[in-house]
Amino acid sequence: MTDHNKRIPTQHVIGFALSIALTLLAAWTALGSNLSTMWIISSIMILAVIQAGIQLFMFMHVVESDSHNGHVPWNMMFHGAVLAAILVAGSLFVMSFGFTHDHDGENHEQHEQQDSGDHSDMDMEGDGEHEGH
Amino acid sequence: MQLDEFFVTGEPLIYGGMVSIALVTIAILFILTYFKKWGWLWREWLTTVDHKKIGVMYILSALAMLFRGGVDAMMMRVQLAFPNMNFLNAQHYDEIFTTHGTVMIIFMAMPFLIGLMNIIVPLQIGARDFAFPYLNALSFWSFLFGAMLFNISFVIGGSPDAGWTSYTPLAGAAMSPGPGQNFYLMGLQLSGIGTLATGINLMVTILKMRAPKMKMFQMPIFTWSTLITSFIIVFAFPILTVALALMTLDRIFGAQFFTLTGEGMPMMWANLFWMWGHPEVYIVILPAFGIFSEVICTFARKQLFGYKAMVWAIILIAGLSFLVWVHHFFTMGAGAFVNSVFSISTMLIAVPTGVKIFNWLGTLYKSKIKNTVAMMWALAFIPSFVIGGVTGVMLGMASADYQFHNTYFLVAHFHYVLIAGTVFACFSGLVFWYPKMFGHKLNERIGKWSFWFFVIGFHVCFFPQYFVGLDGMPRRVFTIIPEWMPLNIISTIGAFGMGAGFAIFVFCILYSYRYSEREKSGDSWGDGRTLEWATPTPVPFYNFATLPEIDSQDAYVKLKEEGRTTFEEDKLEPIHMPNNTGQPIIMMGFLFFASFGLVFEWMWMAIAFLIAGLIMMVVRSFDYDEGYHVEVDEIKRIERSARGL
Numbered sequence: 001m002t003d004h005n006k007r008i009p010t011q012h013v014i015g016f017a018l019s020i021a022l023t024l025l026a027a028w029t030a031l032g033s034n035l036s037t038m039w040i041i042s043s044i045m046i047l048a049v050i051q052a053g054i055q056l057f058m059f060m061h062v063v064e065s066d067s068h069n070g071h072v073p074w075n076m077m078f079h080g081a082v083l084a085a086i087l088v089a090g091s092l093f094v095m096s097f098g099f100t101h102d103h104d105g106e107n108h109e110q111h112e113q114q115d116s117g118d119h120s121d122m123d124m125e126g127d128g129e130h131e132g133h
Numbered sequence: 134m135q136l137d138e139f140f141v142t143g144e145p146l147i148y149g150g151m152v153s154i155a156l157v158t159i160a161i162l163f164i165l166t167y168f169k170k171w172g173w174l175w176r177e178w179l180t181t182v183d184h185k186k187i188g189v190m191y192i193l194s195a196l197a198m199l200f201r202g203g204v205d206a207m208m209m210r211v212q213l214a215f216p217n218m219n220f221l222n223a224q225h226y227d228e229i230f231t232t233h234g235t236v237m238i239i240f241m242a243m244p245f246l247i248g249l250m251n252i253i254v255p256l257q258i259g260a261r262d263f264a265f266p267y268l269n270a271l272s273f274w275s276f277l278f279g280a281m282l283f284n285i286s287f288v289i290g291g292s293p294d295a296g297w298t299s300y301t302p303l304a305g306a307a308m309s310p311g312p313g314q315n316f317y318l319m320g321l322q323l324s325g326i327g328t329l330a331t332g333i334n335l336m337v338t339i340l341k342m343r344a345p346k347m348k349m350f351q352m353p354i355f356t357w358s359t360l361i362t363s364f365i366i367v368f369a370f371p372i373l374t375v376a377l378a379l380m381t382l383d384r385i386f387g388a389q390f391f392t393l394t395g396e397g398m399p400m401m402w403a404n405l406f407w408m409w410g411h412p413e414v415y416i417v418i419l420p421a422f423g424i425f426s427e428v429i430c431t432f433a434r435k436q437l438f439g440y441k442a443m444v445w446a447i448i449l450i451a452g453l454s455f456l457v458w459v460h461h462f463f464t465m466g467a468g469a470f471v472n473s474v475f476s477i478s479t480m481l482i483a484v485p486t487g488v489k490i491f492n493w494l495g496t497l498y499k500s501k502i503k504n505t506v507a508m509m510w511a512l513a514f515i516p517s518f519v520i521g522g523v524t525g526v527m528l529g530m531a532s533a534d535y536q537f538h539n540t541y542f543l544v545a546h547f548h549y550v551l552i553a554g555t556v557f558a559c560f561s562g563l564v565f566w567y568p569k570m571f572g573h574k575l576n577e578r579i580g581k582w583s584f585w586f587f588v589i590g591f592h593v594c595f596f597p598q599y600f601v602g603l604d605g606m607p608r609r610v611f612t613i614i615p616e617w618m619p620l621n622i623i624s625t626i627g628a629f630g631m632g633a634g635f636a637i638f639v640f641c642i643l644y645s646y647r648y649s650e651r652e653k654s655g656d657s658w659g660d661g662r663t664l665e666w667a668t669p670t671p672v673p674f675y676n677f678a679t680l681p682e683i684d685s686q687d688a689y690v691k692l693k694e695e696g697r698t699t700f701e702e703d704k705l706e707p708i709h710m711p712n713n714t715g716q717p718i719i720m721m722g723f724l725f726f727a728s729f730g731l732v733f734e735w736m737w738m739a740i741a742f743l744i745a746g747l748i749m750m751v752v753r754s755f756d757y758d759e760g761y762h763v764e765v766d767e768i769k770r771i772e773r774s775a776r777g778l
């Protein structure tokens with residue numbers, strides 16, 4: 001239980017303000033700045049990591065000590081990470097055929113989604129009508 | 134937008150719907166006003182944070198949704214038995230199978246089970262409420278408002294018609310313009326908030342608020358299945374939330390995640406949907422397994438056979454449920470290797486499920502069975518569910534699934550698991566715990582009638598669908614060829630049998646309310662094994678006057694042997710309880726209107742109510758309501774009168 005007598009939860013308010021600020025900054029980076037795509041992606045990634053850190057430390061009790069159920073926040077984060085891995089790796093594995101979209105049918109290697117920035121050809125082939133395969 | 138675009142026009146059936154909605158609303162308003170019940174409704178129900186009352190509201194809403202989904206089902210069956218009568222046209226049929234599926238899974242099955250969990254889990258572990266009672270009320274209102282938003286679509290704006298799976302590109306803005314599909318997105322998003330919050334709430338409640346000394350491996354099996362289900366909810370629902378949000382961005386704000394144009398990937402929707410969707414089917418079956426386990430060991434009057442195996446089987450099923458999703462789209466074209474991997478994982482999941490079947494059989498073996506209605510539902514479940522499971526494994530073989538996929542064979546499979554599993558469990562659990570909730574039993578004789586009508590109707594309805602599916606009848610068609618007629622007519626007859634069973638069940642509730650004997654003891658069946666039966670009936674609002682120390686499984690069996698109760702006068706202390714609050718219903722009401730605005734893409738409305746919702750959250754953040762204490766004298770008075778001392 002947190003301290004009930006404290007009227008203003010300073011830490012939470014700071015955390016909240018910081019996360020809003022970071023979100024606005026990220027939105028501006030993506031929409032308003034003139035940075036190159038590479039820089040935009042890397043800077044919003046960095047902002048995301050900072051954001052996650054703020055959430056974990058200011059709201060989500062990662063610094064709390066062990067209880068008799070083990071260290072619950074770490075435990076949950078571990079399972080969350082496993083799930084995220086399943087999600088990302090699983091989707092890449094399953095959808096790999098959908099990322100391939102060359103008309104000539106020769107170059108059927110897998111592209112990462114980021115690459116598809118320079119392939120402006122996510123076309124009808126990608127929608128599931130793979131009669132010929 | 135003109136008024137005639139706002140309301141759905143031109144369908145006599147829908148006009149009928151509008152008239153009945155108007156009449157029922159007027160009747161309710163009239164009754165509340167005439168009997169001066171508004172204050173009572175607000176104080177006792179709309180602002181309550183008591184897990185038992187919230188549970189009751191969940192179950193009542195779920196029964197209403199079962200009725201709505203059931204009417205949809207009957208209409209589809211009538212259309213398929215008399216395809217030339219033009220009862221429903223193609224468009225209307227599409228809307229009805231979409232709302233039927235969505236309502237049944239999201240607004241019937243889950244809330245029904247969550248309602249039972251609400252009432253029973255705190256009682257089973259010796260807790261006085263949920264860990265976060267305010268959040269629990271918030272969850273309920275989010276579900277109810279989400280459900281209402283989805284349900285009004287058929288009179289206002291038009292229902293979604295792209296199936297409960299809402300595959301893109303069909304469900305995208307290009308091919309499904311208008312508000313219909315938005316109702317699906319916002320209805321699910323709104324109620325999803327509540328589901329996720331309930332998952333967290335139950336998890337914390339079970340991990341942190343068990344009676345003194347109760348170990349994890351001494352928890353009743355329904356509580357175990359609830360705990361694991363909460364984990365699946367917490368891990369699976371965010372996937373749905375994100376997928377829905379992405380499609381909302383597509384449809385309302387012109388993004389291109391799942392579109393055919395602009396590098397969208399329509400199939401990514403199917404992928405994300407089933408990453409949530411398969412765990413979801415386990416969310417609705419695991420609690421059902423828990424209910425059957427409780428009912429079976431109570432009325433077989435034996436300890437559950439293989440308790441530990443049972444728990445590990447549930448955990449294993451939960452883990453595997455995140456690794457099989459592709460079996461829902463083997464035919465999408467992912468290729469032989471991908472399909473083989475998921476084919477194998479799918480078959481693996483049948484193994485722990487099989488283990489559980491043997492646990493139940495082992496519990497029943499050589500026991501003295503008491504043939505109550507609750508037990509009959511549980512007994513009917515075992516063979517029926519086996520049929521569903523076996524055909525599931527058949528569907529899991531990727532190559533064979535190219536034949537079965539999207540035929541009535543699939544339809545038969547999932548109704549065999551969902552009805553024989555989840556729906557039977559809801560009936561069984563409701564009948565079983567009814568005396569705890571309402572202070573009197575349901576009439577057993579009428580209950581048996583409803584049971585037989587429903588179970589026989591169920592098999593008559595769905596067994597033929599396996600064969601008509603093998604004959605090639607696809608799902609989601611509104612008209613059929615003559616070869617499929619005979620089996621379809623049989624199906625429709627069965628469906629009406631189930632309808633009759635449900636009607637009898639409702640009659641049974643009304644009849645028992647009037648005529649059933651009121652319960653005098655807390656252990657209504659005389660064979661209670663777990664802590665909920667140790668409380669007096671009706672359960673005092675604080676549940677337990679004193680918390681017993683638990684040192685074994687089947688805690689109440691031990692208490693009974695030792696002659697102890699949950700009212701040890703010398704150990705009484707004041708009990709800390711939360712205050713009622715109107716904030717949850719108001720906050721969710723605002724979000725309802727915000728969602729409604731988004732559905733019609735009226736941004737001023739969405740933004741205004743979103744801000745109102747945020748203000749409510751700020752209000753909550755600075756709300757220091759500490760609750761109140763129930764004094765020892767009052768506890769004594771309540772317990773003495775409840776226990777007839």
Ligand code: HEM
Pocket residue numbers: 298414415417418460461462479480482483486521522523524525526528529530534537538539543546547550551554555
């Ligand atoms: C023995 C375990 C099970 C196996 C091996 C299994 C396998 C499958 C497979 C392979 C499909 C996809 C078939 C197709 O689309 O062609 C499927 C569909 C489905 N299953 Fe199961 N299943 C099992 C248990 C369950 C349970 C317990 C439930 C829910 C309570 C369930 C609910 C569903 C639903 C709702 C669908 C169809 C969804 C749709 O396309 O609309 N299944 N099952």
Ligand SMILES: [Cu+2]
Pocket residue numbers: 410411414457458460461
């Ligand atoms: Cu599945």
